[in-house]
Amino acid sequence: MLQGMTLDQKFSLLEGIGYDGIELVGRDELGDKVSRAKEILPSYRLKVSTLSGYRGDLISPNPLERRLAISDIEERLGWASELGAVGLIVVPTFGSLKLPDLMPYASAYELERSLLISELKGLSKISVDKGVRVILEPLNRYETHFLNTLDQGYAIAEEAGEGVSIMADFFHMNIEEPDMAEAIRRNFKRLAHVHLADSNRLEPGKGHTNFVPSLKALGEMGYNGYGALECSLSEEPEKSLSSALSYVRSQLRGAHFKRSIDKWLKEGSSTSRKDRRDTRSRWGST
16 A cells, blocks of 8 residues: 555654554565664654564474474564554464374364464563563464464463453454454453455445444443554545544444544555555554
8 A cells, every 4th residue: 555655754654644653564675664664653753553574484394494483573563662653463374274283182273382382472472571462363264274363362362371361353263253342342351453445345335234232342441552454445545544444433323433543553564465456554542
């Protein structure tokens, strides 16, 4: 999203529309964005909500890939702390099974889960020390075999330590959760972030997702964090982002959300998980 614009121009546009935060996204290029954000943040009301993106794979059979992932995550947790962000969004792996099935000793999934938890325990300590969070993001079954529901993420976070949280992505939950609102209530203790997109992966208001029950659950549970539009845009950015903000506000009113929830954002990519047109926004007290 917002292709061809500098980070400065994105900050200016988003703040002008009424967004409250920007999520910095990238792998190799994320460091450059972080450096520039540090320079320009004092000139804006806009804040950095979260960071997203790292190299490697936490459950790869290749130890070099695992070490790269851990090293990148550690570095990005430091960046998140410096920027005052909530933390780093972490998808442990994409695609199909990475480790072999060793039944009756352990299934491939059990091996992957044990490996991830052992890695997250160390990262949890770093997160706590830096005052940020590793934020696990469950994805739908078509993007990863491994972490698909809030229940799964919650159970892993509970074993990994206090520095590990989960997030609720309405697009993925619409596929995987029988009842999105109940999943939020059940797992709220570990919930640190929210992504919004409609059923067709466009901005809210362009599909058939009913946002009200899940927003109501967030409000009832006392959620006061960021909300993030992670979606393709149906029209030119300024028009789509403005209409999405208005639509989400109307849904929040319909949910009788008791907290001040106004503005949001992420600066991102485009239509696949690796190349998706994203935008993040924020709700919460400002």
